[in-house]
Amino acid sequence: MLVLFDIDGTLLNSQGAGQSGFVSAGQQLYGEHFTLEGITLAGRLDRLILNDALDHAKVPATLRNEDRFRATYVKAIREEFESGRRVCRPLDGALDLVGRVVKHSDMTCGLLTGNWCESGRIKLQAAGYALDSFVVQSWAGDAEDRPGLVAVAIERWGMGQASDAIIVGDTPHDVGCGRAHGCRTLAVATGPCDRLTLDATEADLVVDDLCNTDALMAWIEQQHV
Secondary structure: OEEEEOOEOOOEEOOOHHHHHHHHHHHHHHOOOOOOOOOOOOOOOHHHHHHHHHHHOOOOOOHHHHHHHHHHHHHHHHHHHHOOOOOOEEOOOHHHHHHHHHHOOOOEEEEEOOOOHHHHHHHHHHOOOOHHHOOEEEOHHHOOOHHHHHHHHHHHHOOOOHHHEEEEEOOHHHHHHHHHHOOEEEEEOOOOOOHHHHHOOOOOEEEOOOOOHHHHHHHHHHOOO
């Protein structure tokens, strides 16, 4: 089985470091009029968020501008943590669940996230995760939308099909991308969405947090067909 974890709101809380670093990078490059106000963030790919922000700032959404922004953003988010302005913490139960998945002989642990790889790795390390725990990694730069990231992850896994994968995330976008490919979905209410919102997605399982590791592992094992 392939278990794919989202990052923000699922594995960790970066105390707004991503959003703050995003705005800081944009303002360094394009001036104080660069903003994320009015732009939907939760569950979306960084590249799509950037495109919306660039459009608002009347800056062309070119590959060159994306590359420049990513390089500046990495420096900005690293500074957020190194300066002590933000502290990145693992969410309750998440480290233990990842560790159990990593050790399970019939499971492959992976990432499916809207973060770009550079910034996502900085967040994971700041929260105490070992990057080599995640054998399969699908990042914002790997596809045009979140469902596309699922296809990338399955291809990189190369050991099964989408029905053998479980998507673990905290927004309807996580559930939706999994359902689009026939994956099982586990929604956790540790991010911006409350339990009622996640219940409405009809995810295969919705939980308040990832603290009950034994029960979650038992559920994941039961999904293997």
